[in-house]
Amino acid sequence: MFVFGPKIKSLIQKACANKKHIKLTVGVIANGEKNITVFDESGVVQNDNFVYEIGSITKTFTTSLLAKYRNEQKMSLEDSIQKYVAGLNDDQYYPTLKRLATHTSGYHRFLPNGKWFRFTLLKGLITGDIKEGENLLQMDYGKMVQLLCENPLQDKDYPWQYANFGMALVGYAVGACSGLGYSETMNRFLSEELGLKHSYTGTNPDKNLHGFHFSNEDIGNWVWDKDNNLMAPAGDISSTAEDLLAYARMNMFEEKPYFALCHQKYADAKKYDMGLGWILQKNKHHVLFHNGATGGFRTYLGIDKQKKCAVVVLANYPINTDKIGQSLLDSL
Secondary structure (H helix, E strand, C coil): CCCCCCHHHHHHHHHHHHHCCCCEEEEEEEEEEEEEEEEECEEEECCCEEEEEEEHCCCCCCCHHHHHHHHHHCCCCCCCCHHHCCCCCCCCCCEEEHHHHCCCCCCCCCCCCCCCHHHHHHHHHHHHCCCCCCCCCCHHHHHHHHHHHHCCCCCCCCCCCCHHHCCCCCCCHHHHHHHCCCCHHHHHHHHHHHHCCCCEEEECCCCCEEEECCCCCCEEECCCCCCCCCCCHHCCCCCCHHHHHHHHHHHCCCCEEHHHHHHHCCCCECCEECCCEEECCCCCCEEEEEEEEECCCCEEEEEEEEEEEEEEEECCCCHHHHHHHHHHHCCC
């Protein structure tokens, strides 16, 4: 059985302290074996394959679908988003899917909500003002077209700037290519292509864990409005540690040919390099990761393809899962 070292144990204990409803799930693949351990405030508890909102880890699934369609010659990374969105200005430049999928399109990180969004989100998370089901990442088709037309860009690779809006556009393009829309396309991809039986778009009140604030207030799950959910490809998937470790293994061994396309370097991302969706360790591109955050959830998924190990950390409180995950991955 996998044994956590003293440093990791200490990080986990601090993360769980004074959190009455926490379910902190830590999954590991190392030395050819898989281990999943769930912690609460008192220590180790039974693993019931809890379903978490995984937030921006969703982006790696969205870009995996893009890479799949590229390998099948249904899409090109050099396609302009204009190819998939009707109603745009004919004489205006719009970014390629590659730039959108690598955060080098030039779109501002605060889109689609404006500069006030980050302040509102952070304040709400700290004070608990963001209530049950309140999802601030919302966009309908009209708003998408408006933002594309009102934010003109140049035909160039911009400096890396993390952009939920850009990844939402990638997901919209994938759904347009399939003819089924993002949600149906992604759900089929998760279950039929990847064989993940406990992963799906959106949240299900009968399956998902609830998220909690630091005050131990139940803030439920983000609700992705059916008619206003075009931001979903940036962060709407729910999943379990079991499924995410299976997904990590597929990426680790590149079991699907299109995964290798996602793991290549396409851009510099300040401290890191950038694959399609995945964040790559600088000069060590065999180490890749992504984290995620929604109202009451924090998540981390890291893979070392060279060591053949992976780590997933899932929490239903807004704690620092990155620190636990990165420290654990480095220690394997």
